[in-house]
Amino acid sequence: MGRKRMPRVAAVFLVAGWVVCGRFAAAAVTAEPVASYVLEARLHAKEKLVHGRGQILWRNATDRTVETLQFHLYMNAFRNSESSFMRELSWRGRYRRRKPHEWGWIELDTLRWGSYDLLVTARFIHPDDDNELDRTVLEVGLPRPVGPGDSVRLNVVFRTKLPRILARTGYEGEDFFFVAQWFPKVGVLEPGGWNCHQFHRNSEFYADFGTYDVRLIVPRDAVVGATGLLMEEHAQDSVRVLRYRAENVHDFAFTASPLYRVYTDSFGSAEIRVLMQKGHEAQARRHLEAAKTAMRRFGEWFGPYPYPVLTVVDTKGRAGGMEYPTLITAGVLFGPWLPRGLRTVEAVVFHEFGHQYWYGMVANNEFEEAWLDEGINSYCEVRLFEEEYGPRGNLLDVLGQRLSDLELQRMQLQLIPAPDPVLRKAWEFVDSQSYSVNSYAKVAVALTTLERLAGEERWLAFLRKYFERWRFRHPHTEDFLSLLREEIPEPAYKGFLRQVLEVPGHLDYGVERVSTHREGKPLGVDFDVAAAETDSAATPREGRSSADTTWYRSEVLLRRYGEFQLPVEALLLFANGDTLRFSWDGAERWHRIQVRHPARLKAAVIDPEGKIPMDLNENNNSRTVEPRRRGVWKLVARWVYWLQGMFSLASFLS
Ligand SMILES: [Zn+2]
Known part of the structure; x- marks a missing residue:
């Protein structure tokens, strides 16, 4: 579901301000x-x-x-x-x-x-x-x-x-x-x-x-x-x-071959050179455009690319990418037959260009804390794809098949066993898959989650500050975490990131049970009817007096199935169209919500706006009282539409 975006005008001013400030700041900063x-x-x-x-x-x-x-x-x-x-x-x-x-x-x-x-x-x-x-x-x-x-x-x-x-x-x-x-x-x-x-x-x-x-x-x-x-x-x-x-x-790397075809362009004051293999000429423009797109976005987010040149090399042999200062490799898959909707060229160029910032300028120890460049850079890659091509199908959009970069990162987390914590020396992971899932995908998805929870503007301001503080220096994990605490003080976010880095686990919240039943007349002895009637979680709808309202008691059991903890929100949807929203700090293994409301509960949904891509199992995120899976997302979609469009609904703390 769509993220909250700042109004366009504000964004333009903000970006313009960044670019201007960034120019002056970058000019003064050297190693x-x-x-x-x-x-x-x-x-x-x-x-x-x-x-x-x-x-x-x-x-x-x-x-x-x-x-x-x-x-x-x-x-x-x-x-x-x-x-x-x-x-x-x-x-x-x-x-x-x-x-x-x-x-x-x-x-x-x-x-x-x-x-x-x-x-x-x-x-x-x-x-x-x-x-x-x-x-x-x-x-x-x-x-x-x-x-x-x-x-x-x-x-x-x-x-x-x-x-x-x-x-x-x-x-x-x-x-x-x-x-x-x-x-x-x-x-x-x-x-x-x-x-x-x-x-x-x-x-x-x-x-x-x-x-x-x-x-x-x-x-x-x-x-x-x-x-x-x-x-x-x-x-x-x-x-x-x-x-x-x-x-x-x-570092310094070079390449030499008589077979390269050279294509040039520029962005700002930087010259871009693309060296293509023979037979790959058709992809040269994509390499150039992808490099310019990445330079523009990274410039907006963190400050302009400070070097006078960027060389992009389409290497021979194995496709894929690697980063060196001012020189990146970005090989071509499928040669000239690469469809436009399969954005592998863009993915490699975006990622490797991003390393000019995360590794090139902010130069962490890649042997010991690879997440500080690979993870942050993969997060930026996800963000770049969303900004540039929208949230859906931004990586693959061919013949009705769609996949976003974020979905790809999530799939890696879901499918590839990675029994290590992120914080581990590169050669101490059980295998290369665990090294790469931990260093890249896990951090990318975790940081995207934090961006959505903390708010895009705040999160980006934090990351920019981190970049400016550590540009041309060697930061460590604690430097990232201590600045995070200063800039985004909610303890739950830092606690979550620390778990992601230190614990080989996962995040999964779900709705375990929902039930609703019509309230009958009190039974038994010594029952105080007046007290029962004030125990209401919602006001009866207008035009109906409390006396002729039929009340329903509903119960929802939320569960934390994974090791990682985050505050989560749950949305309860009722038969009369009412919705109630609850927050849970997510710390215990379960949380019970009990509601007395003048309508039957239809469904409960956890993380209704999809702010937590780190939640790897979406199948348990909603549950209907009647066993009916498909309808609930329709209800949620309608609710989100109304929420964003016209209403602001009361939220309830449990
Ligand atoms: Zn990388």
């Missing part, structure tokens, strides 16, 4: 650079090898003195079948058929601080498991401690062998390269020490902000997409040299 890179990467297409060299400038932004540095060497996850990443792949058997040249790795040839060779003390460490064979985290000792505020400038030379595409990284055939997680990347020094996890099957990334200045040397015929803005480009002999620069980012 404190902690880890910056000046690199040169020479791609040897035939050998599938990247020769890298350059400098890493790292600053100790904590109050703690350190005697070691830790680096992610992500590409070593693809080194052999014994890395933690490969061991965690339940279908790793497939990779046993990989040929030796199809694996990937990274070798550090030089790592120096001034004249000191840091590789002398280098060792692989395994902070997450005891897998001695995993080589994705390297620790080096420093010749002297680095105190708070001090900087280290390192010289680095490395070789990165690309794997045949795996986890969205590597090569396919002779002429497609997607190069991500390809350089030695400093971990994040936190007040408690280094946070530098191994690469896992389900984990994504965590890094500090900085400036990336990267010179790429690629085959002369390659079309390139990369993080940041292209500063200069020239061809010499058989290669092309391109220099990219990106500020306020925490």
